[in-house]
Amino acid sequence: MQAKVETVKTLLDALPFIREFRKEIVVIKYGGSAQTSPELKEKFAEDILLMYLVGIKPVIVHGGGKKITDMLEALKIETEFIDGQRVTTKETMRIVEMILSGEINKEIVSLLNSHDAKAIGISGKDAHFIRARAKDFSKWGLTGNITNVKADVVLNLIKEGFIPVIAPIAAGEEMGHPGYNINADLCASYVAKAIGANKIIFLTDTPGVLNKEKQLLATLTKDEVKVLKENGTIHGGMVPKVDACLEAIDGGVHKAHIIDGRLEHSMLLELFTSEGVGTQIVK
Ligand SMILES: Nc1ncnc2c1ncn2[C@@H]1O[C@H](COP(=O)(O)OP(=O)(O)O)[C@@H](O)[C@H]1O
Ligand SMILES: CC(=O)N[C@@H](CCC(=O)OP(=O)(O)O)C(=O)O
Numbered sequence: 549m550q551a552k553v554e555t556v557k558t559l560l561d562a563l564p565f566i567r568e569f570r571k572e573i574v575v576i577k578y579g580g581s582a583q584t585s586p587e588l589k590e591k592f593a594e595d596i597l598l599m600y601l602v603g604i605k606p607v608i609v610h611g612g613g614k615k616i617t618d619m620l621e622a623l624k625i626e627t628e629f630i631d632g633q634r635v636t637t638k639e640t641m642r643i644v645e646m647i648l649s650g651e652i653n654k655e656i657v658s659l660l661n662s663h664d665a666k667a668i669g670i671s672g673k674d675a676h677f678i679r680a681r682a683k684d685f686s687k688w689g690l691t692g693n694i695t696n697v698k699a700d701v702v703l704n705l706i707k708e709g710f711i712p713v714i715a716p717i718a719a720g721e722e723m724g725h726p727g728y729n730i731n732a733d734l735c736a737s738y739v740a741k742a743i744g745a746n747k748i749i750f751l752t753d754t755p756g757v758l759n760k761e762k763q764l765l766a767t768l769t770k771d772e773v774k775v776l777k778e779n780g781t782i783h784g785g786m787v788p789k790v791d792a793c794l795e796a797i798d799g800g801v802h803k804a805h806i807i808d809g810r811l812e813h814s815m816l817l818e819l820f821t822s823e824g825v826g827t828q829i830v831k
Contacts (some may be wrong), residue, residue: 562820572746575707575801577792578656578801580614581753581785589816592751593663594710595815600643600665604819605684605706608667608712609739611732612652613785619643632787633683636690636729644729649673649713656713667820668705673727678735680718680728692718692728694735697742706743709740711716729828733792735804743797749818750789751809756827757782757790770794793829804829 576596579633583589599606612636620627620643630634636644643736654667660667672678680692705712716735718728733750740748757765760781768776773790774784782790807814807826 556632558598565820566602569746571684572606573605573607573665573740573743574599575609575736575740575745575748577609577733577750578608578610578751579732579750580611581619582614582751583610583612583652583656583754584810587812588810588812590770591812592809592815593659593665595658595813596664597663598816599819601712602806603780605674607706607714607739607743607745608655608656609653609716609732609736610648612648613732614823615652616644616647621661625778629784630782632785633688633731635688638690638726641690641726641729641766645671645717648717653712653715660711665711666709667711667713669713669715670701670705672718672730672735674678674702676719678730678738679721680712680730681721682728688724690728690736692720692730694718694730694738699742702739702743731788731792733788734795736774736796737792737796737799737801740796740801741803745796745801746803747819748793748801748804749815750792750804750806751814752785752806753810754786754806754810755784755785755808755811756806756825765827767830769830773829790829796829797829808818 596606614753617627629728648670656715657667657669678697679695683693688737702712716730716732718730720727755764759765790805796804805818805826805828816824
């Protein structure tokens, strides 16, 4: 009996947070580093479903950088990152699309739908809802910077009760263009801004942003991020992630969090407890 009372108490503790976020859009960036074991993927699906059932509107933007790199290695195609973003040749772009839109997107959609969610998978090429132009073609090739997101496409899906699952690929302007490879963190923040999300959560493979001593930094401001980037504490894949957080909050998203996707139910801990987890980036 006591255990049952505890369960009810836990539910009641979550009430203020459910009230706060009910009907709000929460964008979840599901990084390749957090898509590891089948058990963890199940927990991710449960968290999304719970959010959905209490009235939160989740939108998922996924990554898959590690799988892309593995496939390129298997095919003996060299790949390189500059400032945390992949250099994308035409050949690489085919693999990027195959892994992101073909494999990972469908896997996440199937996972959620096997839990009775109404997940629907799209990439920025669908209805050309994300458009981009080359970041710097001579340096990064077909890696793009987003120029426009048609919010209506995502908002209509949400209105119909779907959970949009978005692959970070954008349409090019010209006919027959192979499309652009978009860093998934930046894709998530542009989508979050465009659709008026309340919150954006980045699930990754570290407890959050760490200092040189590997301690968690619970809150960071724009100025602090700048210093940490300049002195090299924030490097590699964390660079586009913090940039994406700043992009989101500058664009009107209330809060941006970088949390540990390897920790079971970290999303629920972030949403439904006052302590939260990971790093919160504030204006
Ligand atoms: N200051 C930092 N704190 C935490 N992680 C950092 C930091 N600087 C760089 N990183 C690196 O960023 C990685 C997360 O980025 P990335 O591998 O691109 O993840 P994801 O696939 O989730 O986007 C971490 O695993 C870590 O190696
Ligand atoms: C331009 C660029 O770097 N695109 C990324 C897209 C996938 C991604 O961002 O995946 P994660 O979130 O798992 O790192 C790439 O090619 O790896």
